[in-house]
Amino acid sequence: MLREIIDSKKDVTVLDLGTNTICAATIRGQSNDSEEGLGIGCTLRVLGVGYQLAKGLKRNSLTDMDELEEAIISTILSAGKEAKKSIKSVFVALPSWALSSHCATTSINIRNLPVDDIHVRSLANFDTSQYVSDHSEVIQIFPVSYSVDEIHDVVDPIGMVGSKLSAEFHLIAAQSSIIKNITYCLNQNNISVSGFTSSTYASALSVALDNEILSGVTLIDIGGSTTSVACIYEGTLLYLGLIPVGSQNITNDIATVLRTTKSNAERLKILYGVSIGVTIDEEPILVSRVDEYGDETMQTISKGTLDSIVSSRLDEILDLAQRHILECGADKLLYQRVIITGGGSRLSGLSEFIKARKYFNGMAVRLGKPIGTVGSHDFVKTASFSCTAGSAICCLGELPHKMLAYMDKSLWQRIITWFRRGV
Numbered sequence: 001m002l003r004e005i006i007d008s009k010k011d012v013t014v015l016d017l018g019t020n021t022i023c024a025a026t027i028r029g030q031s032n033d034s035e036e037g038l039g040i041g042c043t044l045r046v047l048g049v050g051y052q053l054a055k056g057l058k059r060n061s062l063t064d065m066d067e068l069e070e071a072i073i074s075t076i077l078s079a080g081k082e083a084k085k086s087i088k089s090v091f092v093a094l095p096s097w098a099l100s101s102h103c104a105t106t107s108i109n110i111r112n113l114p115v116d117d118i119h120v121r122s123l124a125n126f127d128t129s130q131y132v133s134d135h136s137e138v139i140q141i142f143p144v145s146y147s148v149d150e151i152h153d154v155v156d157p158i159g160m161v162g163s164k165l166s167a168e169f170h171l172i173a174a175q176s177s178i179i180k181n182i183t184y185c186l187n188q189n190n191i192s193v194s195g196f197t198s199s200t201y202a203s204a205l206s207v208a209l210d211n212e213i214l215s216g217v218t219l220i221d222i223g224g225s226t227t228s229v230a231c232i233y234e235g236t237l238l239y240l241g242l243i244p245v246g247s248q249n250i251t252n253d254i255a256t257v258l259r260t261t262k263s264n265a266e267r268l269k270i271l272y273g274v275s276i277g278v279t280i281d282e283e284p285i286l287v288s289r290v291d292e293y294g295d296e297t298m299q300t301i302s303k304g305t306l307d308s309i310v311s312s313r314l315d316e317i318l319d320l321a322q323r324h325i326l327e328c329g330a331d332k333l334l335y336q337r338v339i340i341t342g343g344g345s346r347l348s349g350l351s352e353f354i355k356a357r358k359y360f361n362g363m364a365v366r367l368g369k370p371i372g373t374v375g376s377h378d379f380v381k382t383a384s385f386s387c388t389a390g391s392a393i394c395c396l397g398e399l400p401h402k403m404l405a406y407m408d409k410s411l412w413q414r415i416i417t418w419f420r421r422g423v
Helices: 065-083 117-124 176-187 199-207 210-215 247-258 262-272 303-329 350-357 383-396 409-421
Strands: 011-017 021-031 042-053 089-094 099-114 136-148 151-154 161-175 192-198 217-222 227-233 236-243 284-290 296-302 337-341 364-367
Touching: 011 065, 011 199, 011 383, 021 065, 021 383, 042 065, 042 383, 065 176, 089 176, 089 199, 089 383, 099 117, 099 136, 099 236, 117 161, 136 176, 136 192, 136 236, 161 176, 161 236, 176 192, 192 199, 192 383, 199 217, 199 227, 199 236, 199 337, 199 383, 210 217, 210 337, 217 303, 227 303, 236 303, 247 262, 247 303, 262 284, 262 303, 284 303, 296 303, 303 350, 350 364
Parallel strands: 011 089, 089 192, 217 337, 337 364
Antiparallel strands: 011 021, 021 042, 099 161, 136 151, 136 161, 217 227, 227 236, 284 296
């Protein structure tokens, strides 16, 4: 087992600041004897959930603090009301546009003693400020590999003897401004922040199985205005990338080309999706068209016309995602699985489209939804809930020692537990 619920009596509230939707949920981990759940016999029970369209956030910036505060507090109150709990703290998943990733190396002398938990803890407790900008703060640290003297690429150094212990780390940093503003917004409403995580990393935890996390998996999270890519290999996050294009761009393209409203364009996108094949190309679709005076008239287009609009933007998104994967190191990812999640992954016909276009060099591709998430809303089982569910796993579950995620010194005891468990 790589992930195991530590305290099934503990509830956590998590906040997902998505590019299109803000979601808050109060969740309890529930251990069981089945092989379902998180792939390891655990279930996330959603006690309360609140969500609405994002306000105060636009593309790559925070645009209106008052609107953002209103949206955040509204979703948290909705989650608390349904869960019948007063929310005092939340764990926040930050959008990928607010994050950056960095590599760092550090070492300590171990004086020819066997490596123990204290050595590893000391190694990870280094000054990260030299690796990130003055306007960023490190929110997560992932050990990539260890070295003991001249022995490199060590997975677990515990028990090895040597004079020098070194490690390479992957750091995830967030813009200081968004951390300060989100914290201030919540504190103003008597809610504390228990920690931050990357939304893409959280999504990966909820949709990937243990064997995928170990053997290698790439997550492509298609959001509203952005798409993010996370590459995990042998249990550690190796790469985090951002594509400034998302499913909302598809909606905008449909609205622009067909001269219809965005609400009509969204309806067409959801209703028809994208398809590959010649038999349906001439299928007629009735579309409302808005002229330069704002008057609406009905027009008939072919399904093939709609497909060409949708597929053009999909090709752009998938081409860019493929490029990010190659940047991460195609040799290591040769046998990877690709999981596509996020609200944009719900586009009808997406799997068939990827297969027909032969993306990702023949890697196995599947769509991802939260595994083992139950609740009174169907929403909690959709791809749009992946980040929220994964954020709860960060709070409730044990992670393999190669997937550390922590915010403050209060979590050190949990880190030590992870190291002792091993993979």
